Amino acid sequence: MSIRQPLRLEPIFLEKIWGGRALQPLLPEGLPVDKNIGEAWCLADREGATSMVAEGPFKGRTLGGLMLSEETALLGRTQPDPDGSFPLLLKLLDARKNLSIQVHPDHATAERMGPSLAGKDECWLVLSADEDAEVFLGLSNGTTASEFAEAAGTSDVVALLTSYPVRSGDFVRVPAGTVHSIGKGLVIIEVQQNSDTTFRIYDWDRKDQNGELREQHVESALSSIIYDQDGLEPSPPEWHEQGTSMRAQLFEDESYQGELLRIHELFERDTDKRAGALFVISGQGRIRVSGEEEEQSWSIRSGQTWLLPADLGPHDLLPEDGDFQVLALRSFRGRQS
Structure with missing residues (x-):
């Protein structure tokens, strides 16, 4: 069956400990009430979170379902992920607090770690930024793998990162293996390969709803870091x-x-x-x-x-x-x- 029309998708809202309400004016659907929304998944085909068509003859159909019945019409020459899912994930993020310091593995590293994991590159486009907003990207000059390993999982790791001020309109590329964190006061669009594999290195001593420190994945993170990343500095688009x-x-x-x-x-x-x-x-x-x-x-x-x-x-x-x-x-x- 041919699909010669665009398909509007409904966002999927995710409550996050670091989220807020700043996505409210951006999305015509509005946010769920009384929740701190950190992410809106605008285009997603993941288990338990697949986008739904909002209008037209395909209204109510999920992207996952359409991939099963109409893959050729949707993808054409685009190759799907190995599991048959749509290969892109598009999110909006509202960071009212710093996100965890984290890393995503590349595909080869993720494959060695287990069949359920997948690597990813991602990139960010800043939609709005508080005056003092910043992002953390990569390690500071001269930081060795052994120094970073010793600090990982503690607040000492922050001093070993490179931070960059950002403003509305800036673009950031985050290759797999890059240690990174989105700082507080930012609303961004995030485009990435269809993977949600994230290893936390340090989470600002935050506690979950049960009063426990949030889980960190230091060993897996250290195995995923690429230490010689360069060219990470955010920049405005060239029009x-x-x-x-x-x-x-x-x-x-x-x-x-x-x-x-x-x-x-x-x-x-x-x-x-x-x-x-x-x-x-x-x-x-x-x-x-x-x-x-x-x-x-x-x-x-x-x-x-x-x-x-x-x-x-x-x-x-x-x-x-x-x-x-x-x-x-x-x-x-x-x-x-």
């Missing part, structure tokens, strides 16, 4: 004119691609027979597709996530109201087993 619109390439590798678009006039795109997605950062516009019989279009607005099936093919983005800005993603392949 280039495309007609009267603007385009900024954020990242591209063998797994996925992302770019920012500020759309001031009709903007032509093509899925190139690969799966993709749009997250509307601000403003309002339309996705227009010219079909064999008639032209169709869908209104899209700030805070919405739209899955673009490979079958969608050529389509236009048209501005309607406000500063119409979107994050556009394209997936090439999932994790390699």
Whole structure:
């Protein structure tokens, strides 16, 4: 069955000890009441957490279910993850407190640790930042593996990290094996490979709801760290004119691609027979597709996530109201087993 239309997805909300309410104005659905929401999973296909289509003929269908019945229409030339799941995970994060100092393994390391684990790269786009907001990325110059191992699991590890101030609009790439933490006062978009494997190194002496210190995974973390990471400094996007619109390439590798678009006039795109997605950062516009019989279009607005099936093919983005800005993603392949 062909799917020649975009699919709007409902977010999945996760309460976190470090979360808050800052995602409320960003998402048209609103947040669950009386909960500190740390994450909104906007595009997800994980066991127990798979996105649901919000409207149209596929309303109520889950992404996991569509991957079982309509994989070719959704993915086209994109390769799924080894377990058959959709290969991207897109989140919004609200960090009212520092997140744990942590690391994600690369694929080879995760595979050695066990069949249920998976490595991942990820990247962040800062949507808002308090005046003193910072991120921790990589180890400070001269830190040795033995020094870090001795400090891991304690507050001494903080002094061995490199911190960077960040502001709204900054982009951060976090390769697998990089020790990192998102600092308090940040709202970010996080794009990553479809894995949730995280090893905590230090969690700021936080306690869980039972009054116990939160679990740390020091041994696994030390086995996952790549100590010679460089080029991690956050930076603003480099914008280039495309007609009267603007385009900024954020990242591209063998797994996925992302770019920012500020759309001031009709903007032509093509899925190139690969799966993709749009997250509307601000403003309002339309996705227009010219079909064999008639032209169709869908209104899209700030805070919405739209899955673009490979079958969608050529389509236009048209501005309607406000500063119409979107994050556009394209997936090439999932994790390699």
